[in-house]
Amino acid sequence: MLTLLSLMLLSAPLDCGANLTLDVTPAGVSIRSGARAATFPAPAGFSPVRCTWAPAHGLLHAASDTAQWLFRVQWPATVTLARTGTPQDAHPWFFLPATGEIHQESPLANHCDDRPVAVNRQRWGKAGWEPSPHRPAPLSAGAVSVPAVKGPPPQAKRRPWFAAPPPVVIEPQDPGFEERPAPVRLIDHNATSAWTAESPGPGVTFLWSLPTTLRRIRAISVLPGNGQDEAAFARHARLRTFTVTAGGRTVRVDLPMDPLQVPGSLRIPWHVSFDTALEARCLEITVERVWPGAEPLAISELTIFTELDFSADPIGGIFAGIADRSLMPAQVRPALPGIPDARLLAAWDTPDVETRKLIAGEIARRPVAAFVPVQLEILAWADPQTVALLGKSLSLPHAREAIVARMRPDSDPAYLARLLPLWLSGGAPDPTMLLEIMRLQPTLTTLVRDQVREPDREALIAAWCPRLLDTPFVFSHWIGKGGKVRDAAVACLSRWQPKKDLRMRLLFLQAVAKVPDPRLADPVKRLLRSEHRPAVKLQALGTLLHLMPAPETLARLARTPRPDAQLVLLAQWPAKAPLLPELVALAKSPWTPVKRAALFLLSDRCAPAFADMARPVLADPADDLWYPLLERVKTCGYASLRPDLLKLFADPKLADEAFSTLAQLFAAKKEKNPAGAVAVRVKKFFSPKASRAFLEEHLTAGTWLLRALAAFERPADSHVFLELARRPLPEPYLETLFSILSASQGTAAPRCPRAPSAASRPWRNPAAWTLFLKSCQK
Known part of the structure; x- marks a missing residue:
């Protein structure tokens, strides 16, 4: 197999143009230009397949498929690595x-001819x-140079x-390649606000991707400085x-x-007009000086001004574009405010x-009298946003007569x-018609209730009195x-005359109760x-x-x-009103509902007599009122009843449910001594000798005991909960233990700080349950 070195030895020198060759040898990189030659060490991984020599700038560019190098060559023999990079x-x-220059390409946009x-x-x-x-840049063939003219386009x-969208702005120097706002x-058509360049200005490029409405450009105007004030200008x-540059033309x-x-x-623009429209999907403006x-x-x-802006009938052109669908609603909508009422x-x-x-x-949105019939027609099918606009326009006096005619x-x-809110907001409504509408x-x-103006309510009540x-x-x-x-x-x-009708008498009494006013007593x-009918008599009493x-x-x-009646x-x-002795005495009523209501009233007022009246009930946990009354002791009478x-x-015969409820009360009152008794009863209840059948039969008692012990928030009880959590208890107990171990203890951290979500039900997954228990504090 040929080695890289052998390939280098066998390869021919690269022709870099301008009479310079480059050769990679074991001794390094050798370059030769006529009688001049230089050798220098090869950079790491240097294996070029092409090169370019720019003699006017003394720069040699070499590249492979994966890297490129740029050298600064100073004859006779000084070669410096000036830049490296990869694709x-x-x-x-x-x-x-x-030009002997290096550059990068903006990721924000390309030129209109798609060049980077x-x-x-x-x-x-x-x-x-x-x-x-x-x-x-030199003007291309066919390009023209024209002076700008002061003032707006004639x-x-x-x-x-049609307003142009914001352009993409590309600064000549952009080291961070940041897309700015x-x-x-x-x-924004505001002469006092201004865009400011990051660089001095020359070389800045503005690029527009033009919508359909802006593709025939007839003029461009510019306010050429900072119009905030004379000093900023x-x-x-x-x-x-x-x-x-647009549509292949450059001006x-x-x-x-x-x-x-x-x-x-400062306030008057300059413009350039084009005899024939620039037809293009892209517009490019580059600052030269x-x-x-x-x-x-x-x-x-x-x-940017288009042919439409120079048209004799631009509005007609807009509506023609809507009709033939060459203009989309989103494009036309911003132009609608400029259309006169008659044309609309x-x-x-x-x-x-x-x-x-x-x-x-x-x-x-236009509060114009001539528009009222059309606006009322639109009201029937408009979307909520348009209805809100109509509410403002039709609430004015000029629309009142037309609205009344349609009611x-x-x-x-x-x-x-x-229609109803417009009618009610515009003035006093007809009482008879309003009653008939509600009938x-x-x-x-509900709409009538909320929309009638407050100044109109007094007259309506007088008219509706019967x-x-x-x-x-x-x-x-x-x-x-x-x-x-x-x-x-x-x-x-x-002035109401009582009739024997049961419904009307009850309505009258309910209405008086809602006023209420001593004049109606x-x-x-x-x-x-x-009255002898109980329903009316009791309502009258209330x-x-x-x-x-x-x-x-x-x-x-x-x-x-x-x-x-009681x-x-x-x-x-x-x-x-003070609590009369007759009311206090009702706490001893043989009728349980009356007794309950009296005790609850005494506790709500935290009357001194509450403790004495509640004591007989609280002595007997079997009493139906024992649990609800004990809950009220948290806020009233605790010191007397403690x-x-x-x-x-302390009664060993007290049932577990009542025992747990009392323990919860003591914990809420920051009593510490009862906690020990609760721990003893928990251990007894969950004795290893307790059968699973017993535990399942007494789920309520067991879970209440666990929560009672947890209510005291004693760190020393953690081992009790952990030992129980490791036992194969019925699922409801494990779920209760999970909520206790994962819950915060007042200001202290949870006993098990890294608890999973309760929704995952870790107590059903042995691996997850074991992992959870390992996270618990010892």
Whole structure:
């Protein structure tokens, strides 16, 4: 097999052009140019297959398929390795023999002819590689040079119909190859904002991929500096010469004088027009020269004008493009605000559905009287965003009459739901029609409740008085909004004549309870005295309590012997009223619901009598009220009941469930002594002698005991939980132990800090369960 050395010895010298050959020998790399020759050590891996000699610059480029080298040659015998690289580099460099420069290619975009854009051009200088100054490229055949003209393009609007997207900007020096934010300031039509170059300016390239609407360019205008103010305009460099390339044509544009010296250039653009449109999908503008400033080039605006902007009827052209689908909705939509009202209305009359859909949003946003009939038509089918626009336009006075004319209770509910807020927001609605709408369209009641303006509510309540009880939202939502609304409701209810109808009497009492107002106490008292039906009588009692009657009235009510009335009293007793002895005594009622309600009321108020009344119940865990009442001891009466509870806790006959519940209470109250008794009972319950059948039969008791012990958060109990977790207990116990071992202990870390997710159910997987237990603290 031939070795690399033998191949090198057998290979012929490479012809590098310009009368220079390169040969790789055992002694090194040999180059020869006529009578001159030099030999130098070969770089690592040096095995070129081609080379190029640039004698004017003293640079020799050699390359293989996997690497490249650039040497600086100084005759007679000094050869320096100036640069190496590979094609696999993130941004490889390229050598141009004609200029003796190296460069990289921008990843952001290519030239319009698809050539890569060269960036980071460098040449060899006295100190090694240094940035190359920008040199304007010579004009190609057929290219022309024209002067820019001050002012906007004639016959064109100040703003083009179709706005250009932001261009891609490529700076001549871009060592980081960073894609910077889009230069939107170039196209924002704001003369006081400006795009600023990173470099001095020459060599900057702007590239547009043109949408369909911009592919016939008739003019380009530019605000050639920083238009923020006069000082910024003078401080930054200003555009002087640039080339425009599009559709295979190139035009060099010169500003004939420094804009700084031309009055008005801060706000007045310069432009270049083209006799025939530049037809292209790509537009390229390259800065060649700038008028100098202390800071880099700044440009306030770069604006593209198309043939449409020079057309005698651009609006007609836009609608024709919509009709023949040569223009897409997204392209046309930004131009719609510039179309006059009359032309939009005329376009609406077209039978083309797509045109109507496109201009509906623009019509919706214009508060114009002539548009109201069309806007009401659009309201029927518009999307939510357009409906929101219509809400602003149609809420103005000029639309009121047309909206009222369309308000019919039997209209389509969906359309009525859109029309109703406009009608209600525009002024006082017709009370009769509004009631009829709610009768025929009950689904719209919530809309009426929320959309009626507060100033209109008082008049509506007065008008609805005969049927006010059929509008319960008046009492549940409107009463708290204002004093006048409340007064109107009270005035109406005070005139109500009680009928024997059960439903109406209950509605009246429920309405009064929601107001509530002492002025309505008398009709409620009359109902309480005269009514014999239990439902009405109990509702009247509850309503009267909402009206905060006098103390003597409360005392009389509290003496009722009826259990159902006692329940109402206990549930509705006014928060500011004292707890009368009659109510306290109900805690001893033989009726369990009454007894429960009385004890709960005493605990809610944390009355002094609560402990005494609760003590007999808490002494008997078999009592139905024992568990719910013990929960309330956490917030009321604990200090008084503590001795009794500790005595009960010490009873060895106390069931495990009650024992665990008491332990949880003691743990919550930071009692430490009971923890030992809990640990003893846990060990007894989970004795190795306990059968699996016993453990399965007493799951509730066992899990409650485990959680009771865990509630004390004693680190010393960890070994108890771990020992149990290692036993083959029924699955519910293992699940409980997992939650205990993986849970945080107050401010301390969990016993097992690296616990898996509970959703993975590690207790069902022996390997995962073993791994989990190994992570636990000893």
